[in-house]
Amino acid sequence: MSHATEGAPALSKVHRVLSVNGENHEVAFDPRKTLLEVLREDMLLTGTKHGCELGECGACTVLIDGEPKLSCLVLGLESDGVDIRTIEGLAQPDVPHALQTAYGELGASQCGYCSPGFLMNASALLARDTNPSREAIVEELGGNICRCTGYLKILEAVELAAQRLRDGTAANGGSDV
Amino acid sequence: MMRLPTFRYTAPKTAAEVAEILAGEGPQASIVAGGTDLYPNMKRRHQTPKTLVSLRHVEELRGVQLNGAVSIGSNETLSDLEDNAALKAKLPALWTAVQSISTPQLRNMGTIGGNVCLDTRCNYYNQTWEWRRAIDFCMKCDGETCWVAPSSDICWAVNSSDTVPVMIALGATFTLISTRGERTIPALEMFGEDGIDYLTKQPDEVLTRIDIPDQGSAKSVYRKVRRRGSFDFPVAAVAARVEMDGDEVKAASIILNAVGPKPVVCETAVDAILGKKLTDEVIEEAAKLAGKGAKPLDNTDHISMWRKKVVVVETKRALEALAQ
Numbered sequence: 417m418s419h420a421t422e423g424a425p426a427l428s429k430v431h432r433v434l435s436v437n438g439e440n441h442e443v444a445f446d447p448r449k450t451l452l453e454v455l456r457e458d459m460l461l462t463g464t465k466h467g468c469e470l471g472e473c474g475a476c477t478v479l480i481d482g483e484p485k486l487s488c489l490v491l492g493l494e495s496d497g498v499d500i501r502t503i504e505g506l507a508q509p510d511v512p513h514a515l516q517t518a519y520g521e522l523g524a525s526q527c528g529y530c531s532p533g534f535l536m537n538a539s540a541l542l543a544r545d546t547n548p549s550r551e552a553i554v555e556e557l558g559g560n561i562c563r564c565t566g567y568l569k570i571l572e573a574v575e576l577a578a579q580r581l582r583d584g585t586a587a588n589g590g591s592d593v
Numbered sequence: 594m595m596r597l598p599t600f601r602y603t604a605p606k607t608a609a610e611v612a613e614i615l616a617g618e619g620p621q622a623s624i625v626a627g628g629t630d631l632y633p634n635m636k637r638r639h640q641t642p643k644t645l646v647s648l649r650h651v652e653e654l655r656g657v658q659l660n661g662a663v664s665i666g667s668n669e670t671l672s673d674l675e676d677n678a679a680l681k682a683k684l685p686a687l688w689t690a691v692q693s694i695s696t697p698q699l700r701n702m703g704t705i706g707g708n709v710c711l712d713t714r715c716n717y718y719n720q721t722w723e724w725r726r727a728i729d730f731c732m733k734c735d736g737e738t739c740w741v742a743p744s745s746d747i748c749w750a751v752n753s754s755d756t757v758p759v760m761i762a763l764g765a766t767f768t769l770i771s772t773r774g775e776r777t778i779p780a781l782e783m784f785g786e787d788g789i790d791y792l793t794k795q796p797d798e799v800l801t802r803i804d805i806p807d808q809g810s811a812k813s814v815y816r817k818v819r820r821r822g823s824f825d826f827p828v829a830a831v832a833a834r835v836e837m838d839g840d841e842v843k844a845a846s847i848i849l850n851a852v853g854p855k856p857v858v859c860e861t862a863v864d865a866i867l868g869k870k871l872t873d874e875v876i877e878e879a880a881k882l883a884g885k886g887a888k889p890l891d892n893t894d895h896i897s898m899w900r901k902k903v904v905v906v907e908t909k910r911a912l913e914a915l916a917q
Contacts, residue, residue, distance in 0.1 A: 447599075447602065448596060448597040448598065448599050448600065449596075449597075450597065450632075453596075466594075469594070469595050469633075469636060470595075470633040470636065470637075471629055471632075471633055471695075471698075471699055472824075474696070474698060477698055483672075483701045484697060484698045484701060485698055485701050485702050486629075486698050486699065486702065488632075489627075489628050489629055489632045489633070489702065490628065490702070491597075491602070491628070493602060494602075494604065494647065494649060537697070537698065554823070555697070555823070556697055558696050558697065558823030558824050559695070559696025559697055559698045559699060559823075559824060
């Protein structure tokens, strides 16, 4: 074990009230933890995935006040007072988001590890534009990497979900997200 | 798994408070804005500040004022600038540079001040602590030798900012404050000669504002070379500004970045177009001279000889765009 991976001994825990998926949670955690680490380790919300840890892959994307951000580069202790949305909050009870339905139908998940990040990022895009061009989808999802190389099906799934949101045939458009 | 090292955290509400804390803490403190450059570096133990001074609550450093001139608060996020239609119309080259930085998620987090102060980058530096230990570290951090130029006295880590070359070309100034007072410097003077001391900003100073003078009839362009169109630092970048008098060049600026520790001012290339029409021959000659000013080493993506050649091509394309 090198000093580099262990760091200095942890300080006493900090307490924060975090608003995650519309509910306030009082959480105590090591003050050096990122939001990603707090979500996964202290709140057991493991849907948000731990990828590169350096802002290069998009696997840890969550919505903060509606904007897609990388939870691996946000401190947990500065995540109070904002609205945090994770993949666990994307579906309504028993009703998947239109993106999740389209993902399933088209096989846009291969190994699935990148999916939560892609879905959260795409949900923010569709929340402001239900008719994005292919070019706009590619641009918006440019910060999410899929190492199964399943990009085409991902793009098609976002387009199918957008189509259903426009037609009003989506069971859950994620209007509360 | 890479955890952040321990730190003390403070988030004051005014720039004056930031300056006071920095003055008290000394060089062991670090400002953090978006965190998209600093936190990865802290995880890899490039920097281990004892105190983080966050700008997240410093509202006075946000906002953009557009009159004839443009004044941008250092804490403005890159996506807010990207969404600013008036800025896009007034300074399209700067907007192009902002829009080309990293990804939508990172632009939602990162700030324009952070892009100005971006740490220099190198294949031998931007690695984990364990990787760097395996090569006995490098001159920029924890070691002695520059692995890309082992006989070198200076560090060759690369200035990889997209917005900096445009700001220099547009004649921007930076305003810095500390408890010692306020100073405003031409953009170029912000940057040091080597990859370690790459900023002349002192540890107790805060970058508060970027001011860009009225561009009048001058036109500018930014061109960036990278491997992936969606997401990469530049491996070569050209910012060019031309002001015409009739069909002759009255004033010009050509700035390269990502080819060395400091942005490169192409004086001989500018001399080759001043007072002339931007004909194909004039552009060709200026582009060749710009290429001579670029001395990239093999410490970024793509091989250095190709990057040197592509500087010529991109300068040519930049001037061709301005000639139209």
